[in-house]
Amino acid sequence: xxxxxxxxxxxxxxxxxxALRAPNGCPWDAMQTSESLTPFILEEACELIDAIEEGSTExxxxxxxxxxxxxxxxxxxxxxxxxxxxxxxxxxxxxxxxRRHPHVFAQDIPKxxxxxxxxxxxxxxxxxxxxxxxxxxxxxxxxxxxxxxxxKLIVKTYQVGRQEELPALRQDLLQQMSxxxxxxxxxxxxxxxxxxxxxxxxxxxxxANLDAEAALRKISRKAIKQLDME
Numbered sequence: 001x002x003x004x005x006x007x008x009x010x011x012x013x014x015x016x017x018x019a020l021r022a023p024n025g026c027p028w029d030a031m032q033t034s035e036s037l038t039p040f041i042l043e044e045a046c047e048l049i050d051a052i053e054e055g056s057t058e059x060x061x062x063x064x065x066x067x068x069x070x071x072x073x074x075x076x077x078x079x080x081x082x083x084x085x086x087x088x089x090x091x092x093x094x095x096x097x098x099r100r101h102p103h104v105f106a107q108d109i110p111k112x113x114x115x116x117x118x119x120x121x122x123x124x125x126x127x128x129x130x131x132x133x134x135x136x137x138x139x140x141x142x143x144x145x146x147x148x149x150x151x152k153l154i155v156k157t158y159q160v161g162r163q164e165e166l167p168a169l170r171q172d173l174l175q176q177m178s179x180x181x182x183x184x185x186x187x188x189x190x191x192x193x194x195x196x197x198x199x200x201x202x203x204x205x206x207x208a209n210l211d212a213e214a215a216l217r218k219i220s221r222k223a224i225k226q227l228d229m230e
Contacts, residue, residue, distance in 0.1 A: 013068075013072060014072060014076070014086055017069075017072050017073060017076045018076060021076055021077075021080065029073075032073070032077070033077065034074055034077050034078070037070065037073055037074065037077075038143075040070055041067075041070045042143065044063065044066045044067045044069075044070055045067060047063050047066065048060070048063040048064060048066070048067050049217075050063075051063040053214075053217065053218075053221075071086070071089065072086060075088075075089050099128075103117075140152055140153055140156075145213070147198070147202065147212060147213050147216065148213045150198070150199055150202045150212075151202050151205070151206065151211070151212050151213060154166065154202060154203050154206045155206060158206065166203065167196070167199065168200075169196050169197065169199075169200040170196060173193065173196060173197065173200075
């Protein structure tokens with residue numbers, strides 16, 4: 001797909017956003033802050049995921065635009081603060097991609113096998129001045145849904161060989177889960193117990209090379225369709 005006026009399209013989008021935030025623009029857009037927009041970032045990202053899983057090209061295109069709007073909106077706010085603008089964002093991510101892919105862009109670096117890419121990526125991230133957290137913490141945004149956050153924690157723990165340090169499911173719960181004579185109604189299902197079971201299931205999903213978050217979304221979508229048919 002070729003766009004001869006790609007730069008014009010981007011500049012037009014940035015100009016529209018600036019006009020919306022101007023004194024004679026849209027009052028709602030003008031009153032927004034970086035913080036007030038954060039719920040929309042998560043919402044638009046989730047809607048894009050739904051569109052991708054539904055496989056509708058038209059819907060994916062539309063939702064990508066909505067997510068791009070959130071980037072443009074945030075960039076305009078920080079431009080008004082004279083801190084950075086959209087082009088700084090684009091330049092920053094371009095430089096980061098080149099820096100984190102030396103096997104592609106550095107002529108003096110040998111090709112890396114796909115199995116080594118995660119290790120190389122983490123090593124480069126740890127070497128960057130802006131990332132001074134531990135490897136695990138750096139990959140666990142606090143706003144992630146709990147299931148997805150647990151999944152990322154487990155993935156990173158296995159990658160660095162610390163899986164034995166993960167909390168294990170209590171033996172009594174394992175016994176109850178494997179004993180067909182016991183029913184869930186007889187369990188003392190408190191918050192701690194439920195959390196242990198969910199964490200254990202996410203770990204089992206990882207070991208089976210399954211995406212727990214995606215699996216739950218799919219079964220939930222099936223349930224919604226079934227309920228809508230009734």
